[in-house]
Amino acid sequence: MAKESGIVFIGNKPPMSYVMAVITSLSASNAKEITLKARGRAITTAVDTAEITRSRFIKDLKVSKISIGTEEMPAREGENRARMVSTMEITLTKK
């Protein structure tokens, strides 16, 4: 199996849904690495997901990289200009 690094997109479900996705993804593949990607309000959920996975489930998981950025989102209906949204990526690596 390829040693690809998985990506989990964090949305507005409770953190435990994403914790499960991370655990499943890491145990189903040979991947040693997984990246959580989040935008806006979901950033908090991404941090919760990383912390819960690390402290309660996969103890040898390490936060190897965190980056933040900004993305332009197209205007929603009724809005007349694009919004800037903060983004975050957290990479977790198995020791």
Added chain:
Amino acid sequence: MAKESGIVFIGNKPPMSYVMAVITSLSASNAKEITLKARGRAITTAVDTAEITRSRFIKDLKVSKISIGTEEMPAREGENRARMVSTMEITLTKK
């Protein structure tokens, strides 16, 4: 003046309040570095604050460090156990 690195605690005000605090703190002192600290839902605001300061106001500001963690909060009235809360620190450094 001492070259201390300042700290801005992020709460639940709009990001612009903290952007102003960061700008004021960096220009009032000789500090080349400032750290944003946030817990729980305020984590998103911390990322917004860093991104807005960097992209709109102080262009030579760089994210030099990001760390995440967990803190135990004492139980609130009516709750019977402590809650775990995610934390985040973002350090911004002037080039």
